[in-house]
Amino acid sequence: MNDMSRVERQVDANEIKLECRDCQVYYGDNHAIKDVNVDIEDKTVTAFIGPSGCGKSTFLRCLNRMNDTIDVARVEGSFKLDGEDIYDKRVDPVQLRAKVGMVFQKPNPFPKSIYDNVAYGPRIHGLARNKAELDEIVEKSLRRGAIWDEVKDRLDAPGTGLSGGQQQRLCIARAVATEPEVLLMDEPCSALDPIATAQVEELIDELRSRYSVVIVTHSMQQAARVSQKTAFFHLGNLVEFGETGQIFTNPEDPRTESYITGRIG
Amino acid sequence: MPILWLFLIVLAIAAGGYFLGRSRALQSAGGDSRSLHSLPSFYGANVFLKTIVPAFGLLILWLLVQPIYVNTQISGMIPETAIKEGSSRSLVLAEVRRAASGLDNAVEQGLITEDIAQNARADFTDMTQRLKDAGQVVTSNITQPILRAAQSYRVLNSTGRSAMTIAVLLAAVAGAAISLWQTNKVFRARNVVEQGVQVLLLAAASIAILTTVGIVLSLVFNTWEFFKLYPASDFFFGTTWSPSFSGRGGSSELGIIPLLWGTFYISLVALLVAVPIGLFAAIYLSEYASPRVRAFAKPLLEVLAGIPTIVYGLFALLTVGPLLLGVFGDEGLGWMKAGTAVVTAGLVMGIMLIPFVSSLSDDIINAVPQAMRDGSYGLGATQSETIRQVVLPAALPGIVGAILLAASRAIGETMIVVLGAGAAARLSLNPFEAMTTVTAKIVSQLTGDADFASPEALVAFALGMTLFILTLGLNVFALYIVRKYREQYE
Numbered sequence: 001m002n003d004m005s006r007v008e009r010q011v012d013a014n015e016i017k018l019e020c021r022d023c024q025v026y027y028g029d030n031h032a033i034k035d036v037n038v039d040i041e042d043k044t045v046t047a048f049i050g051p052s053g054c055g056k057s058t059f060l061r062c063l064n065r066m067n068d069t070i071d072v073a074r075v076e077g078s079f080k081l082d083g084e085d086i087y088d089k090r091v092d093p094v095q096l097r098a099k100v101g102m103v104f105q106k107p108n109p110f111p112k113s114i115y116d117n118v119a120y121g122p123r124i125h126g127l128a129r130n131k132a133e134l135d136e137i138v139e140k141s142l143r144r145g146a147i148w149d150e151v152k153d154r155l156d157a158p159g160t161g162l163s164g165g166q167q168q169r170l171c172i173a174r175a176v177a178t179e180p181e182v183l184l185m186d187e188p189c190s191a192l193d194p195i196a197t198a199q200v201e202e203l204i205d206e207l208r209s210r211y212s213v214v215i216v217t218h219s220m221q222q223a224a225r226v227s228q229k230t231a232f233f234h235l236g237n238l239v240e241f242g243e244t245g246q247i248f249t250n251p252e253d254p255r256t257e258s259y260i261t262g263r264i265g
Numbered sequence: 266m267p268i269l270w271l272f273l274i275v276l277a278i279a280a281g282g283y284f285l286g287r288s289r290a291l292q293s294a295g296g297d298s299r300s301l302h303s304l305p306s307f308y309g310a311n312v313f314l315k316t317i318v319p320a321f322g323l324l325i326l327w328l329l330v331q332p333i334y335v336n337t338q339i340s341g342m343i344p345e346t347a348i349k350e351g352s353s354r355s356l357v358l359a360e361v362r363r364a365a366s367g368l369d370n371a372v373e374q375g376l377i378t379e380d381i382a383q384n385a386r387a388d389f390t391d392m393t394q395r396l397k398d399a400g401q402v403v404t405s406n407i408t409q410p411i412l413r414a415a416q417s418y419r420v421l422n423s424t425g426r427s428a429m430t431i432a433v434l435l436a437a438v439a440g441a442a443i444s445l446w447q448t449n450k451v452f453r454a455r456n457v458v459e460q461g462v463q464v465l466l467l468a469a470a471s472i473a474i475l476t477t478v479g480i481v482l483s484l485v486f487n488t489w490e491f492f493k494l495y496p497a498s499d500f501f502f503g504t505t506w507s508p509s510f511s512g513r514g515g516s517s518e519l520g521i522i523p524l525l526w527g528t529f530y531i532s533l534v535a536l537l538v539a540v541p542i543g544l545f546a547a548i549y550l551s552e553y554a555s556p557r558v559r560a561f562a563k564p565l566l567e568v569l570a571g572i573p574t575i576v577y578g579l580f581a582l583l584t585v586g587p588l589l590l591g592v593f594g595d596e597g598l599g600w601m602k603a604g605t606a607v608v609t610a611g612l613v614m615g616i617m618l619i620p621f622v623s624s625l626s627d628d629i630i631n632a633v634p635q636a637m638r639d640g641s642y643g644l645g646a647t648q649s650e651t652i653r654q655v656v657l658p659a660a661l662p663g664i665v666g667a668i669l670l671a672a673s674r675a676i677g678e679t680m681i682v683v684l685g686a687g688a689a690a691r692l693s694l695n696p697f698e699a700m701t702t703v704t705a706k707i708v709s710q711l712t713g714d715a716d717f718a719s720p721e722a723l724v725a726f727a728l729g730m731t732l733f734i735l736t737l738g739l740n741v742f743a744l745y746i747v748r749k750y751r752e753q754y755e
Contacts, residue, residue, distance in 0.1 A: 069642060098645030108636040111659045120654065121644040171640065178644055 017042040017182060017212045018063060023077035025058050025067065032058050036077075036238040038231055040182065045204060045213045047227035047244065049220060051259065054233040056216045060184050063214065064100035065093040081182070098125055101180030105187040107167030109159030109174075114151050117159040117170060118142060121178035137177055145173025146203045165196025172203060176211070183207060185215040189222065201226050220260055224248050232256045271324070271430055275437045279316035282441040286312030286448050294450040303455035311454040314461045315444035320437035327429045335421045342414045357411070364407055364415035365422075367396035383416055484733060487726035494720040495519060500727060506690035508710065508721045519724045521731060523690040527700035528732075531611045531686055532675035534696060538615025539675075540668055543622025550623070551630040552652055563627070570620040574680040581613035581685030593697055601697040603687065608696045610685035614678055618671045625670065629663030630656060662746050669743035673736040679704040703732050 018040035025033035033055045040046050040063075048056035058067070065086065067073040079086045086096050098121070109117050118138045121127075128134035138155070142148040147169040151162070159170055168188060175183060185204070189197040204226050207213055217223050223230055224244060231241040232253075240247060240256045251257045258264045290308035294300045301308075339361055340354065348357055368382045376395060393407045407415075448454070492500070495517075503520020546566060550559055586604025589612075593601040633656050641651040657664075679702075687699025688709065710725040717723075 064643065066639065066642065069639075094645050094647050096645075097643060101645075102639075102643030104636060104639060104643070106636055108634070108640040110637065110640065110655050120641070120646075124644075124646050124650050124654070174640075175644065184643075 014041040014043050016040070017082065019078075019080040019083075020063075021078045021080075023059065023062065023075070023079065025055070025062060025076075026074040027058075027070075028072045032236055033062070034236045036233075038238060038241055040212055040214055041229065042212045043208055043210070044229055045208050045215060045227040046229040046231065047223035048214065048216045048231050048233060049218075049223050049259070050233035050239075051264065052218075055236040056231075056233045057186050059233070060186055060214060060216050063182070063184055064097045064102055066097070066102065068093050098178050099180055100182045100184060101175035101178060102184045103168070103172050103175050103186070103188050106191050107164060107171050109162070109167050109170055111158065111160055113156045114142075114159050114162070114170060115155040118174050118177050121174060125178060127178065141173040141177035142170075144176050144203075144207070145169045146199060146206070147173055163196075165192050165199060168192055168196065168200060169203065172200070172207075176207070180211060182212045182214065185213065187216050187218060190218060197222070220248070232259060234259070268324075268328075271433055272321075275317060275320045275324075275433065278320075278434075278437045278441055279313045282312035282316045282445065283309035285441075286445055289445060289448045290450065290452075290454070293448070301450050302453050303458075307454040307458050308448050308452070310458045311452075311461075312441055312444040312448065314458065316437050316441040318461070319440045320433050323436045324429070324433050327425075327432070331422075331425045331429070335418060335425065338421060339414050339418050342417065343410055361411055361414045361418055364396065364411055365418045368415060368419060371396060383420070481733070484726055484730045487723055488730045490718075491720060491723035491727045494723065500724070504692060506706070508724070517721055519720065521703070521728065523692045524701065524703045524706050524728065525731075526692055527607070527686070527690065528676055528702040528704075530607055530696070530700060531614065531682060531702055532672060534607060534611025535614035535618055535675045535678075536668065536672055538612055539618035539622050539671060542615075543619045543671075544626055544664065546619065546623040547626035547630055548652060548657075551627045552648065552656070563624075567620050567624055569617070570624070572617070574617065574678060575684075577613050577617050578680040578684030581609050581681055585609050585613050586685065600695075603699060605685055605687035605699050606697050607686060607700050610682050611696070613685055614675055614681050617678070617681065618675060621671045621674060622667055625667035626660070626664050629660045629667065632663070633659045662749060666743040666747035669739050669746070673739040673743070676702075676739070677704060677732065677736055678702075679708060683708060703728050707732075 016039045020036060020038045020040075023033055023036040023038075024031070036059060038046075038059075048060060050056050058073075061067045062075050062079065063086075065075075067075055075087065081096075081100070084091070086100075110120065112120070115138055118141050119128075119134055122134060122137050128137055139148065139152075142151065147166055150166060151157075151170075159167065162170060168191070172183075172188070188204075189200050192200065201222065204213055204215065215223075215226065227244045229242070230244045230247040232239045232247065232251075232255075234255055240251060240253045242252075247256060248260060251260065255264065287305045287309035290301055291298060291305055298305055336358065340358060343354070343357055343361075348354060368377075371377045372379055372382050396407070500519055500521055502522065503518060504522050505518040505520050506523045508517045508519060550563055550566075554562060582604070586606075586609045589606070589609055590601055590604045591597060593599075593608075595601075637655055637659055638651055641655045642648075646654070682702045682705045686701055686705070688701050688705065689699045690701050690706065691698060693700065707725045707728050710722055710728075
C-alpha cells in the first residue's frame with residue numbers, strides 16, 4: 001500500500017488537463033454515453049476499462065472530436081481542454097486533433113516510407129522550417145516511439161513492411177511527432193503479441209513524463225500496470241473513477257468489483 | 266425427323282427417367298427417404314443427366330461430322346473433267362448443294378416425284394427447267410455428273426439423318442437404363458450429380474476460352490496469308506497508308522504507322538479528358554458526397570456507360586464537330602478545316618470513358634481502409650490533405666489499373682472514330698486535322714468490294730492482330746497492377 005500512496009501523491013500534484021462534464025453521446029436514437037464526468041490530469045496515464053460496447057472507445061473519440069466524422073453521432077456536454085470548450089464553434093476540429101493525438105487499435109501506417117509516415121504530421125502543420133529540422137523531428141519522434149534503433153537504417157522502407165509491434169510503435173511515433181498535449185490510445189496493444197505489448201507499455205510509461213495519456217484497454221492487468229487513474233464504464237455509464245490502486249484493490253461500486261474479479265463482462 | 270422433335274423426345278425420355286429414378290430409389294429404401302444416401306431428387310437428376318448428356322453429345326458430334334463426311338464422299342464423285350476452266354472444286358460442290366436443295370423443294374411442292382428426283386438423268390429430263398419452276402436459283406445447266414452428285418448427296422444426307430436419329434435415341438435409352446439399373450439406396454447420387462454440375466460449369470468456362478482461341482487462330486492464319494502477299498517490314502514500318510482499290514494489288518502501300526499514330530493520338534486526347542474528370546468525380550462521390558447525393562449521382566453517371574457508341578458517334582458528328590468548328594474553324598480561330606478531327610473524336614471518346622474511370626476508381630477509393638483515414642484525421646489533417654496524401658497514394662495502383670483498362674477500351678473503339686475523326690490516315694501532330702485509327706480502317710478494308718484474297722482485304726486481319734496484341738498486353742498489365750494492389754489489404 002505504501003507504493004500506492006506514493007503514486008497518489010504524485011497524481012495529486014498534477015493539474016487538470018481535460019475536464020468533461022455531463023457528457024452525452026447519441027448514435028441516432030441510441031444513447032451511448034450517459035452523464036459522464038471525468039477529469040483527465042496532465043502527465044498522467046488514465047485508463048478506461050469496461051466490457052465491450054460500454055462506450056469507452058466512443059467517449060475516447062469525443063476527446064478529439066473524431067466522432068465528427070460519423071454522421072449519426074451527436075455529442076452533448078462540456079469538454080474543456082485547458083479551460084477552453086473543444087466543441088465551441090470557434091474551435092477547428094483539425095487544429096484540436098493536432099493537440100490531442102490518437103493511436104488506434106489496429107496499427108495503421110500509411111502506405112508511405114517510414115520517414116514520410118512520421119513526417120506526415122509535421123509537414124501538414126508546418127512544424128519544420130527546413131529539411132534538417134524535419135530530420136531532427138523524425139529522429140526525435142522515432143526515439144520517443146522506441147523504434148529508432150530498429151529502423152534508422154531503413155527510413156525509406158515502406159511502413160507497411162514492419163512487424164505488427166513495430167507498426168504500432170511507428171504509429172505512436174507518428175502521433176508524438178506533432179507534439180500533442182494529450183495522447184489518446186484506443187486499445188493500442190490488442191493486435192500485438194506479449195513482447196510487443198511490453199514494449200508499448202514501457203513506451204506509454206515514458207510518454208507520461210511529457211503528455212497526458214488516455215488509454216482504452218480490455219486488459220485489466222494492463223490498466224493496473226500502466227495507469228495512475230482508472231475509469232470503469234458499464235452500459236454507457238461511468239460507474240467509478242479514481243486512483244488505479246483504489247479501483248483494483250478496494251472498489252466502491254459492486255459492479256466494478258464484479259468486473260475486475262471477472263464475474264461480469 | 267426434324268432435330269427439334271428428336272430434341273423433345275430425348276427430353277421426354279429424360280423427364281420420364283427422372284421420375285422413374287426417383288421412385289426406384291424410394292422403392293429400394295422401402296419408401297423411407299431417410300435411409301437413402303441422397304435426397305430422392307438427386308436420384309432422379311442422376312438419371313436425367315445420364316440420359317441427356319450422352320444423347321445430346323452424340324447429336325452435336327454427329328451434326329458436326331456428317332457434313333464433312335458427305336462433302337468428302339461427293340467430292341470424290343466429281344471427275345476433274347466436270348470442273349470447268351476458271352472454276353474450282355468448291356464452286357462445283359456449292360452447285361451440287363444448290364441442286365440437291367432444289368430437288369428437295371421440287372419434291373415438296375409435288376412438281377416431281379421422289380422416284381424421279383432419285384433416278385432421273387439430266388440428259389433425258391430437263392431437270393434445270395423443272396428446278397427453276399420449283400423456284401430454285403440455278404446458275405447454269407445441270408450436267409449429268411452434278412445431278413448424280415446431287416442425288417447421292419440427298420441420299421447420303423437422309424440416311425445419315427435417319428442413322429443419327431436412331432443412334433441418339435438409343436444413346437438416350439441406354440443412358441436412362443444404365444442409370445436406372447445403378448439406382449439403389451446406397452448409390453451416391455448426390456456426389457455424382459454434383460460432379461456432373463461441376464463438369465457443366467467447366468464446359469461453360471471452356472467454351473469461352475476455346476472461342477478466344479478460335480478467334481486468335483482465325484486472325485493468325487489470315488495474318489499469315491497477308492504476310493505471304495505483303496512484306497511484314499513494309500507493314501510494320503511503312504509510314505504511308507494508301508490502299509489501292511483496283512483489286513489487283515501491287516500498288517498499295519499498307520504501312521501501319523499512320524494508323525497506330527492516329528489510334529494513340531485519339532486515345533491520348535480521350536484519356537486527357539476522361540482521367541481528370543473521371544477521377545475527380547470518383548473522389549467527390551466517394552469522399553465528399555452525402556449518401557443521398559451518391560445514391561442519385563452514381564447511377565446517373567453510369568448511364569453514360571450504357572449509351573451505345575454509335576450514339577456517341579452521332580453526337581460527335583452532329584453536335585461536337587460543328588461546335589468545335591465554330592470556335593476553331595474559319596469563322597473563329599481558323600485552325601480547323603472540318604468538323605471531323607482528332608479533337609472531336611477524342612473529346613467524345615473521353616466523355617464515353619468518364620463513367621468507366623470514375624466507377625472503377627470509386628470502388629478502389631472505397632476499398633482504402635477507414636483506419637487509414639482515421640489515422641490521418643487523428644493527426645490533425647483536413648479531409649483534403651487526407652485524400653491527397655493518404656487515400657490517393659494508397660489507391661494509386663488501382664487507379665492506374667483503371668486508367669489502363671480505359672485506355673484499352675479507347676484503343677479498341679470504332680464507331681466514334683468512324684463518325685468523328687474522318688478517314689484520312691495521316692502522320693501529323695495537329696489535333697485539329699482529320700486522322701483515322703486501326704479499327705476504323707479494319708471496317709473500311711473489309712466492307713469494300715476488294716477481293717477477299719487480296720492484300721487490301723487481308724491487311725484487316727494483320728491490323729486486327731496488332732490491335733488484339735496491344736489491348737491484350739494493356740489488359741494483362743492492368744489486371745496485374747490491380748491484383749497486386751488487392752493483395753496489400755487482404
